[in-house]
Amino acid sequence: MVWQDFVISIVNVVFMVALVPQIYSGFKLKKGTVLIATSLPTCIGLYVMAVTYYTLQLYYSSFVTVSGGILWMIFVIQRVMYKTG
Template identity: 45%
Template sequence: MVWQDIVIAIVIVFLAYALIPQIYKGFKEKRGLISLQTSIITGVGMYILSYIYFTLNLFFSATMVFISGLFWTILFFQKKFYK
């Protein structure tokens, strides 16, 4: 594991952690609070970055970015199904 893998993963953990209150609020209020365009573009970008990190053998970063992509996917579905 290289130091870049650790730093990228730590940054992504903090960015993903920042989404947790947003996801919780969406479930609590039964509303999608993020626009579809934002959640789609960011989610797809996270999955692409996850693949790139995986091909660079940055496995920890790839995992954390994939989890962040899942959070953005949850936000997408909240917007899509909660009116």
């Protein structure tokens, strides 16, 4: 593991932890408060970044970035599921 892989992974984990309260709130209030115009491009962009990290052999960063993409996909699902927007 190179130091860049470690740093990118840690930063992505911090970003993911910051998303958890918003995801929890969405399910608790039954509202999709994050716009699809925000959540879908972010989700797709994170998946593209994950593939890029993988090709650079930054495997931990790739895994963590896919996990972040999954969290952003939850925002898309909440928006569709609760039909807000």
